[in-house]
Amino acid sequence: MTERDTVAALKRLAGAKPEFRLSELQEDPGERQSLERLAGEIRPHLDGLGLTLRSAGDDYVISRLPEGPFTVSDIGRLRQLAFFRNPEIPDYIQQLVEAYVGRKTGKAPDDPAVLDRMRNAILVQKSQYWKERQVSYRKAYPVLGYLAYHAPVYLVQFEHIFWQLINQGLAKPHMRILDVGTGPGVVPLAVIDLLGRIGSGTADIYAVERSEEHFEAYNALVPAAAKTQGNMVQVHKPIRGDIGTLAARDLPDRIDLMVFSNVLNELRHLDLEGRADLVARLADRLAPDGTIVVVEPADLANSTAMRQTVRAIANRGLTIHSPCSFIWETPCNPVRCWTFEQKTNINPTRLMERLAGGADGYRFINIDIKYSSALLRKDKKTQQAYRVPPGAKVARLSHLHQHVDRKINVVAALMSGNLGDNRTKVYKVCDGTPANPAYVVVPATLRGPNRDALRDIAYGDIVRFYGALVRFNKDHNAYNLVILPGTRIEPIGCSGGERDGTERV
Structure with a gap:
């Protein structure tokens, strides 16, 4: 049977049944391929036919892609929120990592010599990071150290981001996900774990990685994790290559989610514009309603560099969806934009x-x-649709220098949790215009409802402040908006996300 005949038979079965086994297609007259070869032949055609394929024992199940937004059951939502309140790397992932350490070293994961070499690898990585040098993963122990020290945090971190996508209506019931610079597969593991926990949603995972050691770890961990969680995620063989030289045509197309997790900061041979060019070039493989995620460490250098890179990417035709809001419809200047999120600490793994x-x-x-x-x-979709109405009597944050020691009205997005302490509370705010950072300050002496008015405002939500007092902080070259007893605070922009009991900083 030719490939055209196979696809025609696939269409007939899909038209007659919402779900069927690949072995039923194998039984079609003239079809003599093994199930594995047959699955490989039909995979390129599935997305165009609105179908998905998942393994089921010795067979495969083919079903129609669900339509409409991705919804999570109440039970699934409660499970995931409980996980975020006390995040711990699931035992099946810890077992896979420990088994991989054993296979790579030929010794038990708690062998003193193995642990010493992993400690040394971690110390070297931390030193390279803080000296802003390229971290190398060409040998086994740097990857084992990464799996023990960095991967647990990055895994839970991406579960938070993926959950945000689901809550904001940016996820689909079936997702085509490309993880660019995947390392040992932390982002795929996070997707597999979250979907398995909530018990709904499916995904096709594609990945790119250049390190042979990371490549080996990925193949040992990710497919096995997907199988453990019921094959809700189809793991495709990762692409071996350098993302700096990779052509977009070498990647799968119609990608719903393209992830650059802790990757762009490591491309030290590229300047800001070069990194933006890279992302914009690979964005050609996105679906029309696809999303790009860029995530970097929260330290000052990497965080501010990331904001500048994202601004440069937007200048190449993409739209910043969140967390930034451009309520004055002007481009921002992110040179001093240091803003990050903080979540509940994870529990240490056994290996840690x-x-x-x-x-x-x-x-x-x-x-x-x-x-x-x-x-x-x-x-062009954005998290916040609010724009300042023409003629509104509010000041831009970029004009605060004109209002020092005066009470004014402003509208801004809340871009942090409490940066102060329990007495004096400090929150970073932004309206897309300031060159110098701006903060809302709740003085230690303030009493009344305004003291806790910002406690339940979510990261990225927009707030009106009426009658805030402007002060200039010479030590930090920044402006403070001091909340007074008579200041009126009105939340006007809601992200639509769900609070998970964690902090935004």
Whole structure:
């Protein structure tokens, strides 16, 4: 049977049944291929036919792609929110990592010599990072150190981001996901874990990686995790290549979600414009309603560099969906834009606790989740549709220098949780216009309803402030909007997201 005949038979079965086994197609007269070869032949045609394929024991199940937005059941939502309140790397992933360490070293994961070499690899990586040098993953132990120290935090971190996509209506019941610079597959593992926990949604996972050691770890961990979680995620063989030289035509198309997780900051041979060119070039493979996620560490250098890169990407035709809002419809100047999110700490993994068992053990515990991220779209969709009405009596944050020591009205997005303490509360705000950072300050002496008025405002939501007092902070070259007893605070922009009991900073 020719490939055209096979596709025609596939169409007939799909038209007659919402779900069927690949073995039924194999039984079609003239079809003599093995199930594995047959699956490989039909995969390129599935998306165009609105079908999905997942393995089921010795067979495969073919079903129609669900239509409409991705919805999560109440039980699934409760499970995921419970996970975020006390995040812990699931046992099946910890077992896979420990087994991989054993296979690579030929020794038990708690062998003292193995742990010492992993500690040394972690210390070298941390030193390279803070010296802003390229971190190398050409040998086994740097990858094992990455899996033990960095991967647990990055996995939970991406579950937060993926959950945000679902809550904001940016996810589909079936997602085609491309992880660019996947490393050992942390982003795919996060997707697999989240979908398995909530019990709904499916995905095709594609990935690009240049490191042979990361490539090997990916193939050992990701397909096995997908199988453990019921094959809701179809894992495709990762593409071996350097993303800096990779042509867009070498990647799958109609991608719903393209992820650059802790990747762009490592392209130290490229300047800001070069990184933006790279992302814009690969964005050619996005679906018309696809989303790009860029996420980087929360430290000052990487966070501000990420915001500048995202602004440059937007200048190449994409739209910043969130967390930034451009309520004055003007481009921003992100040179001093340091804003990030902070979530509930994870519990240490077994491997992390073993590494911390020696001297200076605290140096091998990594449980803080802090990251800077941005979502970009091709279809102009944004998280916040609010724009300042013409003639509104509110000041732009870029004009605060004209209003020092005066009470004014402003509209801005809340871009942090409390950066101060329990007495003096400080929140970063932005309206897309300021060159110098602006903060809302709740003085320690303030009493009344305004003291906690910002406590439940979500990251990225828009707020009106009437009668805030402008002060200039010479030490930080920044402006403060001091909340007074008579200041009126009105939330006007809602992200539509769901609070998960964590902080935004």
